[in-house]
Amino acid sequence: MRLSTILLALLVLVSLLGVVAARQTSRDLFIALQDAQNQHFKLDTAWGQLQLEQSTLAAHGRIETIAREKLGMTMPPVNGILVVRQP
Template identity: 45%
Template sequence: MTLRVLLTALLVANLVSALGVVHARHQHRQLFVQATRLEAARDELNIEFGRLQLEQATWAESNRIDQVARDRLGMKFPEGGETVVVRP
């Protein structure tokens, strides 16, 4: 009788262990797919970040700022007589 109980316990332990392995492999596959998707999203964001840095550098060029200040805002450099120096 004890041999039968021992074999039954070993069989149940073997089944539980096998189900644990199946569950762990399934979870690993799901996490791998999710990691792959996240890496692709990261790569897309890095590409867009590079584009935005390039665009920012283009908009921030000193020649462009000077041109916009003159054309759109009507700004100009002050003449010599228009400059006032304030001393403490």
């Protein structure tokens, strides 16, 4: 009788330690999930800002202004434009 009581108490103790370990693992995983979600939000925000910056930098008007002012480019005269078509 005493042996079975001690064995039962040990099994309950082992089970209790398993529950505690499972809860701690669950908490650690939840914290890691929250960190990953925060990082995802920050990266998503940065991605949106980069897309906005790219669209601003690639605007046709801006490119034309830079070509004219910094590179000295101009439109060719109408008779200087040659259209090439493939047969």
